[in-house]
Amino acid sequence: MATQAKIPVFDGHNDVxxxxxxxxxxxxxxxxxDGVDTGHIDLDKAAAGxxxxxxxxxxxxxxxxxxxxxxEFATPDQQSALEATLGMxxxxxxxxxxxxxxxxICRSAADIRAAxxxxxxxxxxxIEGIEAVGADLDVLYVLHAAGLRTLGPVWxxxxxxxxxxxxxxxxxxxxxxxxxxxxxDLVRACNELKIxxxxxxxxxxxFWDIAALSxxxxxxxxxxxxxxxxxxxxxxxxxxxxxxxxxxxxxxNFGVLFLRADGTRNTDTPLSLxxxxxxxxxxxxxxxxxxxxxxxxxxxxxAAMRSAxxxxxxxxxxxxxxxxxxxxxxxxxxxxxxxxETTWGG
Numbered sequence: 001m002a003t004q005a006k007i008p009v010f011d012g013h014n015d016v017x018x019x020x021x022x023x024x025x026x027x028x029x030x031x032x033x034d035g036v037d038t039g040h041i042d043l044d045k046a047a048a049g050x051x052x053x054x055x056x057x058x059x060x061x062x063x064x065x066x067x068x069x070x071x072e073f074a075t076p077d078q079q080s081a082l083e084a085t086l087g088m089x090x091x092x093x094x095x096x097x098x099x100x101x102x103x104x105i106c107r108s109a110a111d112i113r114a115a116x117x118x119x120x121x122x123x124x125x126x127i128e129g130i131e132a133v134g135a136d137l138d139v140l141y142v143l144h145a146a147g148l149r150t151l152g153p154v155w156x157x158x159x160x161x162x163x164x165x166x167x168x169x170x171x172x173x174x175x176x177x178x179x180x181x182x183x184x185d186l187v188r189a190c191n192e193l194k195i196x197x198x199x200x201x202x203x204x205x206x207f208w209d210i211a212a213l214s215x216x217x218x219x220x221x222x223x224x225x226x227x228x229x230x231x232x233x234x235x236x237x238x239x240x241x242x243x244x245x246x247x248x249x250x251x252x253n254f255g256v257l258f259l260r261a262d263g264t265r266n267t268d269t270p271l272s273l274x275x276x277x278x279x280x281x282x283x284x285x286x287x288x289x290x291x292x293x294x295x296x297x298x299x300x301x302x303a304a305m306r307s308a309x310x311x312x313x314x315x316x317x318x319x320x321x322x323x324x325x326x327x328x329x330x331x332x333x334x335x336x337x338x339x340x341e342t343t344w345g346g
Contacts, residue, residue: 007315007325008116010333011054012251012291013126013200013222015298016041017088018059029095033102040296040307043102046121049311052333053106053115053122055150055221058088059298060131062157072166073157081131082139089146092125105147109341116333124340126221128201129155129164135182137189144193149344152198152221153179153186154206156233161186165203169263171232173239178205179213187213196343199223200233200253200293207239216343217248222293224250224258225280228273231258237284244285247342249335251293252277254301269302275317278331287327291335 019039020028031037035044041051060081062073076084096105104115106122115122125147133139140148154164161183163176179187187210190197197214199207200223211218220243226234235243235250243250252274257265259273281290295301296308304313318328 006050007328007332008050008052009292009311010052010336012293012336013055013057014041014294014296015057015059017056017092019297021088021091028091029098032095033099043121045307045309048309051308051311053112055124055126056092057126057128058085059128060084075157075159076131078131078134085132092123107147107149108344109337112337124149127151131159135160140189144195148195150196150198152201153183155201162206163203164201165232168232170230173232174204175232176203178209184213191215194344196340211242217339218243218246219248219339221251222253222295224253224277228277228280229258229261229263231263233258240281240285244289249289249291249339250281251291254294254305255299256302265300267300267303271302271304271314271317274314275321287330288335290331
């Protein structure tokens with residue numbers, strides 16, 4: 001029997017940069033490039049699983065991972081966030097320099113297509129929680145010049161720009177206020193610079209504030225279906241409808257907290273739950289509005305998905321649910337490239 005061609009995956013969210021940057025042992029670049037790393041993603045694992053690229057997140061952890069008196073995660077100050085952001089951004093640049101063409105930082109959809117055609121890992125610089133930027137937005141313009149093409153205004157904590165949705169289960173995402181005036185300025189600047197806005201850690205009011213203000217497709221890079229898992233981080237039906245109406249997408253998060261109906265951090269979770277969330281979105285808003293946003297290296301995922309090398313297991317499950325090659329191409333990479341091209345222009 002003929003072997004089916006591997007479907008390339010362009011993934012909407014991973015935390016490999018923050019994991020490499022924080023982990024001890026030095027030589028983070030070589031650990032990623034030489035396939036000796038213990039995380040979900042390195043170049044060897046990516047090649048084995050057909051992971052052709054994705055949005056590589058800069059994420060600055062809360063100080064000491066501490067929570068404040070309200071139970072919310074503490075917010076890093078701008079100076080420490082800027083230092084960490086520059087550290088992770090420069091790490092990605094060093095990986096590209098040392099990769100001998102095996103990884104490319106992509107600034108356009110054409111760059112992504114070219115990298116995928118050459119078999120290079122198509123990396124897009126993303127920031128998750130923009131605490132490094134002040135109200136004057138000066139740093140935003142510098143980061144854009146360095147290659148920043150997508151950002152989430154918040155992680156799940158409040159900052160200068162908005163109120164990030166806390167991790168709560170069971171809970172609606174309707175928690176707290178929306179965009180500040182600085183946040184509205186940030187949205188306008190991102191539209192001007194054609195930086196994609198990621199809504200995954202926005203609370204519901206912030207989501208609707210961006211929907212009213214932004215001229216770009218609405219995108220939640222790594223969020224799931226609230227009707228199937230009532231976690232505050234997941235998308236309501238009304239939010240999914242708005243994503244469809246703007247030509248945007250939702251990237252399915254592999255994190256078990258956002259997949260399971262019981263909301264527990266139990267990695268003994270079948271991969272079929274991932275497909276259930278994909279099926280729901282396809283049935284509600286259409287095949288053009290769902291993609292993958294694994295959260296590799298950032299959260300607890302089903303044990304069967306040991307690393308990016310196991311992505312073909314998910315593709316095979318999708319085939320058993322009736323998705324043909326054209327549909328798989330949309331879910332695995334085509335929808336992401338289309339939305340990024342629409343947002344970035346060209």
